[in-house]
Amino acid sequence: MGNFRNPETDLHQTADLAVESFLENGIANYTKMRNFDFGRGKHRAVSQLSLYISHGVINEFDLVKRVLDRYSIELVEKYIQELFWRVYWKGWLEHRHSVYRDLAHDQTASNIGYARAITGQTGIECFDDWVDELKSDNYLHNHSRMWFASIWIFTLKLPWQLGAKFFQEHLYDGDPASNTLSWRWVAGLQTQGKNYLARSTNIQKFTQGRYGDTSLNESAASLVERGGYEIETPLFPEKNNPNNKKLLVFDNQLSINSEFIIKGDYEEILVLVLDNNNRLIQVDDKVINFKRKLAESFCNHVKSSILIDPKLLGAYLSGSEEIDVLYPTVGDNLYFINNLAQGEGFTTNFLVRKLDRFCWNFAKKGFFSFKKNIPSIIDKLYLAN
CATH class of the missing domain: 1.10.579.10 (DNA Cyclobutane Dipyrimidine Photolyase, subunit A, domain 3)
Structure with a gap:
């Protein structure tokens, strides 16, 4: 399997080829070999798709379906569970967004x-x-x-x-x-x-013996947290539909197959990659540059889309009463747009995927409670297609 972490220009095509390569050459041995780290640049036992999934270039549900269209659940159950861990984590944080804040x-x-x-x-x-x-x-x-x-x-x-x-x-x-x-x-x-x-x-x-006897603390007790976190009201609306001519897309929602983009009738699609001046947690310049390349790839695929400077967004939306926004989930992007909307006096119509909304209902407790609902989630995934 090749290394897909140094893509060139059409990163959406690169991501799709990486999926196909993993499905053909890697997934059959994933359960047996996934825990092995063979060393830098040798991560052939895992999919290496996470950098695309995290940015929405690859959609978790689409990937689940592509896997199950080709393999039985018995053969790929561990990989399917790992994908749903990502969905679960997002849902859990949606119900306790103060943790990230x-x-x-x-x-x-x-x-x-x-x-x-x-x-x-x-x-x-x-x-x-x-x-x-x-x-x-x-x-x-x-x-x-x-x-x-x-x-x-x-x-x-x-x-x-x-x-x-x-x-x-x-x-x-x-x-x-x-x-x-x-x-x-x-x-x-x-x-x-x-x-x-x-x-x-x-x-x-x-690591196949690359690292020998290492002196580690192997008997430490868990950390203790004062108070803990109670379930909070989610920051996304109960229901939503496209309602405007402008759509805002953040760097973690870059699917060119988004149901809202395909069905929407947008005059402009504004694509945003936050710089460190607008982030709660600073990131390396290489990370921001990678996000921009993904956003540029998105713009090359989606008509009427433009990459806009965060510093100009407020002025660009000045006078707008409302804008549609692909819901960016809890994190820096969400806090940025909520603060900007409050400061500039416009409202956001957050668009949330139906499958996300459905799954997040099961993410209020532990993963094993969520896991019981994976069969019904998969059923709903196939009904949605």
Whole structure:
């Protein structure tokens, strides 16, 4: 399988080819081999599609259907579950959006240990190598992300919030829900009292002995959170339909097959990639450039679409009473447009996919409660097509 993390211009076609390559050459062995990290540039055991999924270039539901059109659920169940983990994380955060707001505004101070960690100078060989890979390639294997987070929290004893921000800063596939809640899960906050501990023998096994005996804290207790988070009223409307001539699309909703774009009658589709001046959590310049390339690819496919500078959006919409917006889900994009609308005096008509809305109803509790509903979600997916 080729490396699809250095695409050129038509990134939507590149993403589609990457899906086909994985379905033909990788998915059959996914369950058996997915936990192995063979090293930098050798992530052949996993799909490497997350950077496209996180930006909406590949839609989770479309991908589920493409997989099940070709393979039996028994053969690909683990991969289907991993896709639904992404859907679940988003739904959970929609019902507890304060979690991301608190992370973004967290003022946890850094120290010399933090400086050593983010420069790969901890003396823990595997961790330092992953720092270099993360910053150079803007990617890490999922198993290594779990080991990394565990070492960060329990061995290096650094705040999980700083680690989550570090990942969000550098990952091409950085997603507010998946990233934030995965870090909380490792810390033992998401499933309270059940943390994930990286073990030297486990790292040695699944890196095929690249890393030998590593001294780690393998008996740490879960972190404890004061108060916790109650279910909140979602920030999206109960019902929605296209209602305007202008549509706003953020960099995480870049599907050229969006039902709203296909069925809508828009005179203008404004595509927005936030710069760091408008983000709650700063990201690396390479990440912003990658997002812009994806947005440019979208504009090349979708008529009447233009990439607009965030600094000009307020003036551009001045005088508008309402604009349709593909709902960007909880994260920097949502907080940006809500603040801008309030400041400029226009309203947003958020458009939410029906399948998202349906799935998010099951995401108020733990994943295993959500998992029970996956068969009915798949049934609804096929009925929708």
